[in-house]
Amino acid sequence: MTKSEKPIIQIKNLWKEYGDNVVLERINLDVYEGEFVSIVGASGCGKTTFLNLMLGTEQPSRGSILLDEAPLDPEPSTERGIVFQKYSVFPHMTALENVMLGEEFSKTSMSSVAMGRLIGRAKEDARENAMAILEQVGLSQAANKYPSELSGGMQQRLAIAQALIKKPRILLLDEPFGALDPGIRKDMHQLIGQLWQEQKLTVFMITHDLSEGFLLGSRLWVFDKTRQDSHAPERFGAHITFDIPLSTGKSGEEELERLKATELDVA
Amino acid sequence: MTKSEKPIIQIKNLWKEYGDNVVLERINLDVYEGEFVSIVGASGCGKTTFLNLMLGTEQPSRGSILLDEAPLDPEPSTERGIVFQKYSVFPHMTALENVMLGEEFSKTSMSSVAMGRLIGRAKEDARENAMAILEQVGLSQAANKYPSELSGGMQQRLAIAQALIKKPRILLLDEPFGALDPGIRKDMHQLIGQLWQEQKLTVFMITHDLSEGFLLGSRLWVFDKTRQDSHAPERFGAHITFDIPLSTGKSGEEELERLKATELDVA
Amino acid sequence: EKTDFKLAWTIYVGWMPWDYAAASGIVDKWADKYGINIDIVQVNDYVESINQYTAGQFDATVMTNMDALTIPAASGVDSTALIVGDFSNGNDGVVLKGDKTLKDIAGQQVNLVELSVSHYLLARGLESVGMSEKDVKVVNTSDADLVAAFSSDTVTAVTTWNPLLSEITAQPNTSEVFDSSMIPGEIIDLLVVNTETLEANPKLGKALTGAWYEIMATMSGTDAAATEAKTFMAEASGTDLAGYDAQLASTKMFYTAAEAVAFTHSADLMATMQKVSEFSFDHGLLGEGAPDATFIGIETPSGVYGNTSNVKLRFNPAYMEMAAEGAL
């Protein structure tokens, strides 16, 4: 874990409300470059909402999020890469085209601005970069296949490759392996762990699978409501009730044991 | 495991071919009342095809399946209950109506034959029976909800309740928990294990999750192709390469250890 | 024996009396007198009513002399003109935009209902100034849309009938360069009855003729009854009494049976039918089997035009004569 001087993400007294419904409240946290934050919590407690705030598709009701000490762009941008559980790749493009798209959007040439396409030399370069990334995620054989011809696991590899080509400052993952079979999940864990370490990524990953969170994360956040009003459940929002540093590479069970030993309550 | 004198299911030299594609070949097995058969195998190896043969939606190309020593009805009937991974319940009926449907189809009265409905006293009886079964699967609170208002796990409970009302001789499950979250799966395992033991069901369950198969089954079948022709992969079909008796109630890992100790090859 | 008969009529100045006849009970009165039932049916689409008659759905239908020849007669349905109701005397006309004469039509597009009496009128008009259809371009246009079409800049010449004609000439800057009063007696409005049915059921002919001339008598008056009848007809045709009277003014109605009988007996009728036959043949309307204009025989009191062994259209004044003699 490389802790640089300044945090890459600073969350300052963040609140999010939809009308009367308080979803998130009082979140204050710093995240440093290279951290892998696993996010867990009950269904509907606001994990995706938090990710949307990071992403810029939703705006905080109060408070702010700073990226490299500057307020976040209020709409999605290349600084923040994302992989969803589904629909992250474009079905009408081959794997290679999917990965090249990021570079074709670069607006360095007229053809990119006007048509979202590169031509000539620039296109060749983009293709080479894309192939290199496909290689990394083990998809070089499938470069010319459409997503519908790929298995669920391969599609998620592709989504990751696609997000990485823009070298985002932070990578957001919303249950990226939730729809995969257990066997395939294991491979994906290996891949994401490896990419994280090789590329010094800063990752936020939501998961429903606690052991997955333990296994991959360098830090685990538990979202929960501590204040409850049984007559008006929407009056209070969730916040981060536990922020646990993890030593990575251990299995969930081992980690749990370790934490229990340190007498922390992770009910 | 209660072994009665006669097997409930006898599979005799079963083959299934689609045109030139041999899917299953040379399957010979007996299953006794009260057994819980977990079925595992690679994707596309013919597990669902086998279940379809048991169900009667497909007919054997060669050989036969006997239920209580008589050939199977060549179409689905009340002797064989089924729960699929999805779409097993009727979205336009409440949970209660879904469970009552089996009795309303009983054809004991004119209204049942003509409209598939019961009236008066018979309807009350059916309602009571249905409520009792909903109680067993823990859905009595949700009796008047539509499936779309239920969570994935509750829908599968409902599907099981619905299948049980006809007291089928055998219960077929095709990846019944494949679409559920890991936490919910655990509850379902408990439920199905309990129902199996209480009601002395004979169960066939396909699963992709090996440990689930070990945990629940009293017997594990592995489907695989032993003969391969690399030029014409469709020339040979799969059959049951392993038929492993299990002591139930143990976790997958424990069971694996036990089996490894008995020097059986379960690659 | 057949006692139930059906008559179809469509909205046109000379045929509106049938609507009044049905609504006022006059038809029922005459039908009762002869012990039959006559159902009067309004059809919106003129050609459809004739087609239905030709297919045998109606026993009697109103139509022009030309359409009687080209549709039922050419389809082998032997038809009799039971009542000669009127002829167009300015009710059909050729209109050009601007201050023009008929000669100016050369080279223009003319919007009209192709193969209808308008087409015939145009041909006769062109003939009168030494031109032929080759000198203009005919564009088939549905009658209901002609008025709107004339408002369009792309349309410069039309040929049509009333009430469309008066709507068009009422627009500023138009010239009516030719009209049916210049070919009097050539566009005739008839009540046509299936000959076979009529021969088998003379009662039908008597009842219809009797009813018709009773209305004619009412209509031709100047009293309140006439006004009431004409107001009724005006509203049914979508206009008011003044508008309907204007249309009547350009129609030569035969209010008495005697007039109609005289018209039918005149030798001009045969000459007219010859012109109509020739026009129809030139435009392929007599059917593919017709070798020349005389292929279909047309019987008139003054003789038969065309093939006497293939008479399919008959002008039979017998019933109108009975009406004239008061024998009904």
Place this chain on the structure above:
Amino acid sequence: MTRIINRQPSRYGRLALGFLPFVILLLVYIVASDARLAENSADKLLPSFQSFADAVVRMGFEPSKRTGEYLLLNDTLSSLQRLMMGVGLSAFIGLVIGVGNGMVPYMRSPLSPLVTAISLIPPMAILPILFIIFGLGELSKVVLIVIGICPIIIRDIQLRTDDLPPEQLIKAQTLGGSSWQIIVRVVLPQIMPRLIEAVRLTLGSAWLFLIAAEAIAATDGLGYRIFLVRRYMAMDVILPYVLWITTLAFAMDWSLKRVSILLFPWYHGTQGGGHD
């Protein structure tokens, strides 16, 4: 938010923007109408609002001199009756044949190609034949609507029946259902909301065929009236009639949607959510 695809107008902005084009159209009409009327005060093409009001009063609120009926009311009732019969019959036939084709292979084999062939024939082209077979009465108008929209409904319902998960039908069989019981309890109730959708989709065509049929053979009805006064280019009657038809069409569409939401809450809850 800077990308145009991310920018959302406010609630009131949305409302104002929604009215904008209608206001513009109205203004354009007024200007054009004034210009034409200034040139020729008898111009009938773009009547003034006064003429519209007069025509509406005349057609809607004064009894006809000829028959003593209120024409607009009468026309509306006649047209609606024909439309409802045509659409009702189409829906019924569509349901029976569509579900039958979807469920019973021995019914589908002979009927499906026939329905496809019929659906390709332009109904207007065979109008004369229809009139000869069905006469010129109410029946032929209803039949034209049926021929025009029934094949579409049948094919739609057949597709929707096919789309029912086979798992459901198998499950119903394991519960002991006979073919008939399964159709009655499992298939029909699930198809009903889809039938309403199919009807809503074809309602526009149904109006079209109704108007076409009334133009050829009728003595009353909204289409009849429009064609009758078209000879005189009475736009002061035609435009209010068109507006009225549009309103009726909208009201029917809206009611069908309400009825569906009321009767089939399970359909609009989750799986049918996207259908507007």
Place this chain on the structure above:
Amino acid sequence: MTRIINRQPSRYGRLALGFLPFVILLLVYIVASDARLAENSADKLLPSFQSFADAVVRMGFEPSKRTGEYLLLNDTLSSLQRLMMGVGLSAFIGLVIGVGNGMVPYMRSPLSPLVTAISLIPPMAILPILFIIFGLGELSKVVLIVIGICPIIIRDIQLRTDDLPPEQLIKAQTLGGSSWQIIVRVVLPQIMPRLIEAVRLTLGSAWLFLIAAEAIAATDGLGYRIFLVRRYMAMDVILPYVLWITTLAFAMDWSLKRVSILLFPWYHGTQGGGHD
């Protein structure tokens, strides 16, 4: 298999059953036609097959005596040209406005209610206005088709654009795409096969409007010919023309499907599999 819903006819049985209703229809026609012709040999309502053959030869393979043109060819070319222009223009406008409405809230707010209102107006009823604005030439025929089908295509495309997973659009934004780039590279290519589907769905209506337009004012075209020869009840010409139109409609539908499969294999691979 005993339940009727489980019983499948064999391959040949299916084929035979499929032909059955057509054979029956043909026989009914022959009997009815013979009966009428026996009574009146000049009957034109149900012509003999000999008359059909003669008419086809005359219209299709002999130059017209009046103009020297091959009428069937000429009519077909004129009609197809109008149809293609109308459908092409509708597809183009539908794509631009539909995608625009679906993607840009500031475009959708004003245009969406307008499109809904227009889609409810029966196009035939406002024909006079169309003539005056667009004249009686080719343009008004094309415009009638456009007004008839374009609102349907727009609404369909708008719905399909809305249905695109928001995840895709967000992902595209995180890849740095501008609104325009996202529309061009992500949205349009995915909407194209759906546009073809929408066009296929509206093709029937397009034919209807084409025939109606040609019936109203034209000098050639398939609809023109049918309505012209209706004046002398030439069913021997009308029926082959109807059959020909049906064939053309079928061929266009089939070609569009092929084109879509060829150009958009990814669409027909998995997600679009169910669309026929």
